[in-house]
Amino acid sequence: MKKYEPAEIETKWQHRWEEEKLFATGEDAERENFYLLEMFPYPSGKLHMGHVRNYSIGDVAARFLTMKGYNVLHPMGWDAFGLPAENAAIKNGIHPYIWTKENIGEMRAQLKQLGFAYDWNREIATCNPGYYRWTQWIFIQFYKAGLAYKKKNPVNWCPSCETVLANEQVVDGRCERCGAEVGKRDLEQWYLKITDYADRLLSDLDTLDGWPAKVKTMQRNWIGRSTGAEVDFGIKESDRKLRIFTTRPDTLFGVTYMVLAPEHPYVDELTSGTDYEAQVAAFRDKLQYLSDRDRNSTTLEKEGLFIGRYAVNPLNGAEIPIYIANYVLMDYGTGAIMAVPAHDTRDFEFAVKYDLPIIPVIDPGNPDIDTENLKEAFVAEGVLINSGAFNGLNNKEAIVKITDYLEAEHIGVKSVNFRLRDWLISRQRYWGTPIPMIYCKNCGWQPEKEENLPVLLPTDVEFSGKGESPLTTSKSFRAAVCPVCGGEAEREIDTMDTFLDSSWYFLRFCDARNEEEVFDRAKAGYWMPIDQYIGGVEHAILHLLYARFFTKFLSDIGWAPVIEPFMNLLTQGMVLKDGAKMSKSLGNVVSPEEIIEKYGADTARLFILFASPPEKELEWSDAGVEGSYRFLNRVYRIVNEFLEIAAGSPAGEPPAAAGADAAKDLTRAMNAAIKKVGEDIGRRFNFNTAISSIMEFVNAMYRYKDAGTFDPGLARRAAETLILLLSPFTPHICEELWEAAGHEASVYGEAWPEFDEDALTLDTVEIAVQINGKIRGRLQVRTGLSPDALVEAALADEAIAPFVAGKEIIKKIGVPDKLVNIVVKG
């Protein structure tokens, strides 16, 4: 018999699939459609195991659903703009476009080598003008809608990447990409007003039942909606009002001091010309040297300074000192707080340090807590005290009552605050989509005319890696004509954050070759939303939030057919080796190349899907890969043997009586596998258990072979069923075997097999017999016996009798086809 030669088989079928354009997809009203998408990769060079895992998961689903009769859209493309390309240009003198194109070529070849069923006709790369033209078009729509603006602001600056970063790209005070500590710079930058969508981005999360709770929680936290009130405090010897934001208006009577952010605009005004002026300036200078990371750390000791002025509590007229302190941030709320040390842990810590009064206004109703002498802030629910007319109210009610009072008296308003900031999208780099804006001395900022798009990236630039955008070095790029007055004007030289490119690519896949418009609305309407999205959890608040924002905006202006892009989200786990994430620095990287070369793509796919459920971490195991390879060899042999013997036997001959039990066993295993695989993939993407049931089926085939008698019809049916079940996982070997079974068409086009419920039901079943919950015997019984009949059979059994003899039976429980439990006493 021929040996299993994966290298030979795999190239053969990959070529055939490509020639036959097997995976090309179009709209088809006859079939139910399914849009299956995996997060497209950045073309960094070569695939890593994380990619293989991500795309293997998607491919099994795509192939399975196709066999189930769905019209499946399963496209692939490249998130091709980004810094690594530019860094390579600086380092090696290769143009980013060349570098990127070469990497795409290499990675595309690898994806094909793995046998993924992508519709390559729809391939896109975000760095192609045919694509980024529409990214620019979308930007202009944002601008026209008043949702794109340029503003000077302190921004996150990565000194190593030489560019600004969005808040989402600063993780733990460091650059999300390179890990360098992020500093602040005051720069004029482009923003997208994602905050206008904060409420909808938050509330629509509730509709995303198919998302992991964890990702939704992360987005909720990131959006960070707080409800409360803004309250105006008077300032002694001033006409000014000091506006604060609080989520706890119920504690207003407990305010004992106020704190302003050191950058608060009132600080200068309140201190200039006073004795405090110099100290305040010194304090502020000191904070300037702190990085954002340190400034925002809970471990940083609270420090503050009295500025010599007093505020007046609008509810009770109390005069309270005004401080500036390091723990109040200018960019949240109003940059000023009322401090209630009795009921806020931060204020408590500060009050103790600076010996400020602590006035309790909520009674914990707990005798263990000495309200007049708090050891820590009391932050739980309770009843109001020391609060004038509001005494005796539960503090939850008091929030409503006091807020109403504030509004009635015009000293405060209900208010909602978000942690989410507007999205800073300009980057001082070359390899990105040019921002299609033009500055005219007379007309100000104007968008480029849409018919002039794309604004092409110039090629005559120098890559120094220093200072401003490399676009400034182009001789031709900067000069422009004002779209309004036709006068001399200048182009914006910053490019867009690459997260814009990836915020709408899934819509472009619906109509990837359209040169007239961003995409055809009918086509997008046919495919969208994405039924299943698969990718890493690292995009929980970056890509996944931005993409939701874009989709909502495009829906608002009448383009996107849905308000949420991703119905179901699967976040796959990381691939580990020796308990740690594979990384060059740890030297524990296993390259997909070497695995494919040694065992073939089918083995790589099978192992990666079998070793762990998709959302969990996967521990790489060389021995496990061997095991998967061995299994495929086992499949190859048994299918060929079955086909050979089936072909050699006279067809239609009834099975020998002696083989009846073996035939039944095989039939049952086959139907069980059909059922289990279908459910495990279709319902919950548990590929590991699906594969294990296929392995059980294969084991049953070997048992059948050993039993000695052979029904050719059954043998053929078993062999073909096995091929069909396994084909989404390991398509190449299955195509080869399918061909060996005498079929001309690809197994990809075959219908998924149906199972026979009757074949699954056994005639008899072994049940456990328990006495007082302990197993004392086993019993072969007819399937489907009633609880009473089961108990009766158990009591009649001679192995059980001694346990019951002379004892009082208290309770008898029978669970059909499972067990009997008899409770006795004495």
Place this chain on the structure above:
RNA sequence: GCGGGCGUGGCGGAAUUGGCAGACGCGCCGGAUUUAGGAUCCGGUGGGGCAACCCGUGAAGGUUCAAGUCCUUUCGUCCGCACCA
């Protein structure tokens, strides 16, 4: 500190609704085949005990005829957020 997940054999992991814990694979042990090795096929494999039996899902308690699964407490571990007023 807050939020979430996870703790099951030597290892990766099963157990869908409270109903025989450990499916499937790896590893290991034994047998067959083989000049030998490898490969292959068959069998065994949670721990203790010759045995009947006893003990076992991080730990302790509880509910139940019955708990990996439900409840309470607790320990460990991983992830996310973290002075957001």
